[in-house]
Amino acid sequence: MSDVLQQLGQILEQRRNADPESSYVAQLHHKGLNKILEKVGEEATETIIAAKDAQNSGNCDDLVYETADLWFHSLVALSHLGVQPQAVLDELSRRFGLSGLEEKASRK
Numbered sequence: 180m181s182d183v184l185q186q187l188g189q190i191l192e193q194r195r196n197a198d199p200e201s202s203y204v205a206q207l208h209h210k211g212l213n214k215i216l217e218k219v220g221e222e223a224t225e226t227i228i229a230a231k232d233a234q235n236s237g238n239c240d241d242l243v244y245e246t247a248d249l250w251f252h253s254l255v256a257l258s259h260l261g262v263q264p265q266a267v268l269d270e271l272s273r274r275f276g277l278s279g280l281e282e283k284a285s286r287k
């Protein structure tokens with residue numbers, strides 16, 4: 180699973196210097212952090228709506244699709260700030276074995 184995130188992270192890095200005419204990710208980097216964060220917010224809202232719809236309909240297809248959009252735009256935001264997906268995976272790994280309460284106590 181993390182191979183996918185690592186590969187996508189590499190593509191997003193390459194797109195930082197790509198032509199915005201030919202790449203959606205390069206367009207986002209070119210427009211800047213505020214535009215990227217606007218997309219993260221939009222996709223978070225669409226994910227919430229899809230989750231509520233899935234609860235009612237029992238069909239989770241749209242939820243999976245919107246969550247992929249949310250993860251993707253979150254990764255673009257990280258990349259824009261020079262953070263690799265591995266840093267998030269490392270943080271999740273650090274939390275293995277901690278209870279939720281222990282994790283909360285470990286926060287800065």
Ligand SMILES: N=c1c2ncn([C@@H]3O[C@H](COP(=O)(O)OP(=O)(O)OP(=O)(O)O)[C@@H](O)[C@H]3O)c2ncn1[C@@H]1O[C@H](COP(=O)(O)O)[C@@H](O)[C@H]1O
Pocket residue numbers: 187190194201202203204205221247248251
């Ligand atoms: N995983 C994705 C991915 N997921 C979603 N999207 C794009 O994210 C956008 C989702 O935004 P919306 O649903 O709001 O659709 P929209 O109306 O087109 O968006 P806006 O014009 O409002 O910004 C769509 O344009 C999708 O195509 C993605 N675009 C790219 N990737 C990956 O990034 C790689 C590099 O992409 P390019 O930079 O375009 O080559 C691709 O090969 C993929 O692996």
